[in-house]
Amino acid sequence: MRIRTIEPEEIGVIRERAARWWGGSYDSDMFSKWYVHHFRDTCLAAEIGGELAGFVMGFCSQTEPDSAYIRIVMVSPEHRGGGVGRALYEAFFERVTARGRSVVRCVTAPHKANSLAFHAKLGFRMEPQAEERDGLPVAVDYDGRGGERVVLVKRLA
Ligand SMILES: CC(C)(COP(=O)(O)OP(=O)(O)OC[C@H]1O[C@@H](n2cnc3c(N)ncnc32)[C@H](O)[C@@H]1OP(=O)(O)O)[C@@H](O)C(=O)NCCC(=O)NCCS
Structure with a gap:
């Protein structure tokens, strides 16, 4: 499994997968190029065999300087229960810790x-x-x- 940042150009794919994996329409302002551009370090994708297996999107709070916020996590149905969600969260924790955050909500x-x-x-x-x-x-x-x-x-x- 490889964890990497999401690129703004692939947000269309993320939006399409989110709708499919959610099992119903799931659109949100967060599935935008600008979101990934401004919060790149806390928007992460998991790949297995070169295929997108899941993603997490969040940010470091401006209002609460000690905290980070996870906006969404989603894993493809075929990979659920295989540790992808945990791996995405652990990568997120590592990145926000490096930015001095001690609390995640x-x-x-x-x-x-x-x-x-x-x-x-x-x-x-x-x-x-x-x-x-x-x-x-x-x-x-x-x-x-x-x-x-x-x-x-x-x-x-
Ligand atoms: C919730 C979700 C992200 C979990 O991702 P995942 O890759 O399946 O989770 P993992 O395999 O990394 O599991 C991590 C731990 O949580 C536990 N867990 C995960 N899903 C669980 C479930 N449905 N019931 C009980 N325990 C569960 C696992 O047993 C595992 O425990 P362990 O590491 O101690 O063995 C995934 O099921 C998903 O995408 N669901 C649909 C979208 C969603 O609901 N997102 C959250 C919206 S707030």
């Missing part, structure tokens, strides 16, 4: 059991919130668009 929807299990294995814990949904702490209106999210946090050693 990301969010997931409370119903996403696979994502919650993956993040728990990678050492993330759920941040306490004022509200709970089905026993899980949720940040209400996390995105200013009505979405409820579990906020996951990991301290880097």
Whole structure:
């Protein structure tokens, strides 16, 4: 497996794979050349046999100088459970540590059991919130668009 940065020119491929791997439409401003250009060091692809097997996209926060944020991680269905997600996260942790970051955050929807299990294995814990949904702490209106999210946090050693 090879982990490398995503090039702005390949964002069309990433966008197409994201939609396919997600199992439904998944478009976002983040799947743009400008995003990869400005956050190149924290936008990583995993290749197996020269083929794209997964990707992670995030950034170092300007507002919280000690923290980094993972916006999305996705692994192709045929490679799930094979360590690609872990390898992408570990490469991300290494890069943001080199930039002086000691905390990584990301969010997931409370119903996403696979994502919650993956993040728990990678050492993330759920941040306490004022509200709970089905026993899980949720940040209400996390995105200013009505979405409820579990906020996951990991301290880097
Ligand atoms: C979540 C996702 C990125 C995990 O990637 P992956 O390559 O399958 O994960 P890995 O094989 O590296 O697994 C890392 C650890 O998490 C565990 N894990 C991964 N998926 C799991 C699941 N569905 N249930 C339980 N444990 C899981 C693995 O057992 C492994 O544990 P170990 O290293 O201690 O043996 C992948 O399943 C995916 O792309 N899902 C669809 C997109 C998605 O949900 N993204 C997250 C959105 S917030």
